Amino acid sequence: MKRKQFTVAQQSTLHGEDLWNWSMWIEAATPAALEQIRWVTYGLHSCFPNPNRVIRNPKDAFRLEMRSASAPDATWGGFIVRVTIVLADGRREAHDVALRLKRKDGSEAPPLLPLPAEASYAESKRYFRRLVQK
Secondary structure, three states: OOOOOEEEEEEEEEEOOOEEEEEEEEEEOOHHHHOOEEEEEEEOOOOOOOOEEEEOOHHHOOOEEEOOOOHHHOOOOEOEEEEEEEEOOOOEEEEEEEOOOEOOOOOEOOEOOOOOOOOOHHHHHHHHHHHHHO
């Protein structure tokens, strides 16, 4: 198995009661390694509009910012983000990164979808309302 050259870092903060602002970016051993990246594609869950977000800004370490104040970016649960790093020489490096969203009590947010089987009617209604907003 070939060793990966880059790592994907993430950060999240609770926005309101059950939404999160979050970001992901690329980390490398050296700044010169980051300069070898042409762009990064973040493959989000299919419920997001434009789920493949392409970032071309090396100054911010190819950071993807998601703000739940914007309905299309609203995030209420975790999911796997497919991160594809495209290098100047055409090579690609892929990472599957679990988006970790922590509540104030330290517990993790439930999955974005599907709705948990034990969800209450109120929780089901909230999920539906969020999907309609997207």
